[in-house]
Amino acid sequence: MELAAFGECLTNSSCLIFQTVGGLKIGMLLFLVASGLTLIFGVLGVINFAHGSFYMLGAYFAYTTLAVTDSFTLAVIAGALGAGVVGILFERGFISRVYQSNVLVQLLVCYAFILILDDLVILIWGEEFLSSLGAPEVFRVPPLFVAGAVVPPFHLFLIGASIAVALGLWLIMARTRFGKIVRAAAQNPQMVSALGINTTLIYAGVFALGSLLAGLGGALAASERSISSGMGFSIVIESFIVTVIGGMGSIAGAFVAAILIGLARSFGAIGFPLFTDGLMFMVMCLVLILRPQGLFGRAES
Amino acid sequence: MRRSGPIRDMIFGLGVFVLLALLYVLVDDAFVHDIIIKTCIFSIFALSLNLLIGYLGLVAFGHAAFFAAGAYVFGLFMQSEYVGPDSAWAIPFGVLLAMVGSAVLAAAIGAICIRAKAIYFSFLTLAFQMILYSAILAAVPITGGDQGLMGGFPKPVFLGIDLAEASHMYMFCAALAIIAALIMRQVVESPFGYVLRMLRDNPDRAAFLGLKVKLYQWITFVLAGTLASLAGVLQSLLDIGAFPEWAFWAKSAEPLFMILLGGMQTFLGPVLGAFIFEVLNAVVTAHTRYYGLVLGAVILFFALGLRRGLGDYIWQLVSDRREASGRADA
Amino acid sequence: MLRLENVAKAFGGVIATDDVSLAFAPGSLSAIIGPNGAGKTTIFNLISGKLRPDSGRILFDGENIAGLDETEIVRRGIGRAFQVASIFPSLTVEESLMAAVQSHRRQTLRMAERFRHSNARQRAGEIIDMTGLGAVARDLSANLSHGDQKLLDIALALALEPRLLLLDEPTAGMGPEERWQMIERVRALWQAEHMTLVFIEHDMDIVFEIAQSIRVLCYGAVLAEGTAEEIRANPDVIEAYLGAPAEDAEVAP
């Protein structure tokens, strides 16, 4: 514990800006991944343990696309879409067969998929880790200096892009027919099915959207994180923490929880650098014990 | 008059022990012996988890916490100043200490976890396991952190049993696994065990029969955790140490695999699963480094193809056949 | 024997039970009727401890049991069966009843003996004979017919030798003939076991035929109380039922 340093940081504007922007960036990238996870759980009721693998695939697809086209934009789009397509295949080919099974079987199918994808990635891209994509040309500029703090413009872009995605997701859910059906399906699948709506299509669509978000998160994160097989491991655990804290199925909850986790990481690194991980699991425990539906989840009836 | 259940089970257990002993003598292959030892260890681990999953219907994700707790308590005790090469009482006492310690841990964690329902229970067990994992990594002066308990420990001879001797270790693991299995078999076939099935099927109804649901869940959680720690102790004896990886969540996935592979409806299903898992691991690892690919495919085959564990599948076949012949006779 | 005093329960502003006061005499056979959503099942849930009343008292043998949990209440002698048969699909009929008997005898914490060798088997056999489940005693509960599942549900409650038995629509989902068989069996059990029995029922013919006294619930409140003749003649009841005929003509799920 370094509480003195922690207090000092809270009263120091440069430190506040430093850690807030950094924490927001970590949090928003995490949100992209976690929102997909929580969406899939909310609608399909499936804990997609393999979600981190789509994050990884997004990164690898983006890497290859960048190598071929030299366009960062195309790379990110390819990463997201590629993960989305694999998501549909995974849902149709595997997950849809175990909707009726117990959670254990669903979990093991997901775990099998993790094992297979981690090895496939090695077969295709090799066992060496790959470099990050690097920020696109426009952002390779000297950082901004704000009140004594250093802020890379690229981080502002990442935060902005993620917030835009969050807004878009909210619009889709609140305003479109698809969003209404999805919300209805989350609450009462029989009803939606009875209304003659093709739930198969809805489920596949939701899974694709969820995977796409993970892929997008992976592709954007790959701009500054090295890429390797197994990189989905840590992100999926963090996404679970976010999902649980925010309320399983709640996108708004995931948004708030992701920011909380991001800030906890950045400020925790100053206040209690050695126990940030353990702390996160403790918060998860507390939420599960005191408010299992999470901060924003609906209480079970 | 048929022989009563417990006696029949004990005779069966004794028979298995004799068979395993014969196997040791007849098949002179350390590779095979090692697979049997690990199957024994993981049978205890998987059977104990199946008490929760198969009989009680609680999907616990954090079972490795107790495996690791057993291994660390035992390992730390054996490395402590109280134990020397001639402390004949050390190993039996260490086993007991590890199991009691893990029981206390399971009692505390269980009391909290069973308050949560369904998937929240699973997440909570996972979270506690990860807290333990973080704690093991952080407590470097005691646990050695990420390097585990280094430097080994003595294995003092007790009751003529020298666990440094391969054959003794083999028989010891086999005997303990069989005893643990017999205990668990007795539990699931007892009135208590039928309550577990009722809680799995319909906990609300069970409450209206006057059964305190949480009490039975808690007792089973503690029992399962205690037995899992025995598996951890044996693993610690085998590897002469203890490692933080054993408290990581991926370790909890291993007995889940075994239960899936072997089946959760048949009592011995997880044992079969443990055996398949160990053979698969040993054989595949020896031939390819794409172990994940193979294991993943096997899991998908069981989860999507057979849709049940091998033990359940065989049991289904046998009982179908029996039923068919019964009908033919009639 | 059982007395509800000013019991109220609301779910997030929706009033399910509104200041209900009811009394049931020892050894009586009573029915609770009322249109859908009248709060009949809620009353059972409150009595049996599934729900906790917001206010009011529930006196059983003079003791206030409001707020106790379901296991405590069962132990005091109140058993119940459910509208949708609530059973243990993976156990056989005999196993289910043996386990229920063991629970009643408080033998379920025993780990050292064998369930199969339990002396609960004999008592379970008696209950099986009593409820007429003999032909399916060795069948898995999941494989029973709908009617047998309802019977098993009741049999489970009987295993606890309750002094008060609450049956939530014992004939739900049955054909006309089956209904009468069922209700006759229920009446026979009531007579044989000398217990107090309260049941919820939709079929008016059945209610008027067998119930000694009838309570009519509407919108969470007690609308009328009396014998069959009194209820039949009560204008409020006629109003309530004729006012909502569609709800009464309920088709079983």
Next chain:
Amino acid sequence: MNRRQFVAGAAAVGTAITGFPAIANAQASGPIKLGIPTILSGRVAQLGISSTNAVQMVVDAFNANGGLDGRPVDLLIRDTKAKPDEAARVTRDFVNSDQVDVVFNCEASSASFAVQEVVREAGTLCLHNVSETSSLSADPAIRSPNSFRFARQGIHDAVGSARYAAGIAKEKGLKKWMSVSPDYAYGRDNTDLFFKLLNQFGGDDIEVVGNGWPKLFQPDYTEVITQILQRRPDAVYSALWGGDLVSFIDQANLYGMFGSIEFFTINLADYTTMSALRDLPEGLHSGTRYISSFPDIEANRSFDTAYVERFDDHPTNWSWECKVGIEFLLAAMTEAGTADGAQVADALRGMTRPSIIGVGPDNSVTMRGDDQTLINYAVGWGTTVAEEPFVTNIQAADWADIVEHETAWKQELGYI
């Protein structure tokens, strides 16, 4: 009677009792078997692959020359998935089932301790080739008489690093220091030792103003980077490695961190790491893990060339460690004229041979007899440049200095 003889004797008794031959049937003919437990899958698969590649090259040449009196060397390479219990199982399997002559350990950190316990009990000759944990060979409670260390020893590097850093610190006036190292035994030991020695060599001017401990394999280092920029140290020391180091440098680059802070990173100068960086910043200080220009000798350059030719990739630090290990082993077997563990071990103790990485007399390295640890390998630091040879101005550490401080360190810890 030494341990090995004892074990052999016990095995003979075991054979007599059980009626089948146990572990000790020394095969005087047939191939010499080397069991290699290593990591071939997952995110550090590179470790096992680049290690075993180097071993394969040496063994191929040895076998082509007729092996040991006609006995070829057979490599049994098995994946342990970086799990200690798997490493133990694989090693037991090598010892008991395959009856290997030598366990050639290419396992990292904690799994190496698991391997160590198996060979300690079995008495099989063992070479540790990649685990850099100091205690493995230095702590008398952990080291084993049948185990030899060919991997870098943490204290050796620390002396070299601290000497170099103290020099630069004096020259450039670097007073405030921070660190960013992975939060596990290697990262912590390495960093603590570095600062301890830096304080010793650099005088009272050196002040450590903070430590960042990201987790191993952590994907994002933003919070550590902002923390560093926040405290404005003059210099930062890092024991990050591989993909983690690459992520850190990429992310720190966005903040323009390397413009204002001198960065000392012990693990950068390894080809796979440097080539994975999109922009290798100029002027970083790095330890020489493995580069073909240090030591700048023909043997080293041609090894790199041959390796690239065969595997289409540069060798790693792990490659040279394993290369030296296998060369010593084969030389010792040749000298002893047998693959018998005890005799080979005797030949290994104190052996000195020329090596691609040698900085001793005639570019030799030595297997020190008393603690069975390799010395006189290249320890150096230099500054990075964007193009080949990637690192320039390399300053080699002085081994007399290293050994002197190593001894002091051992005394302090009560190892000797």
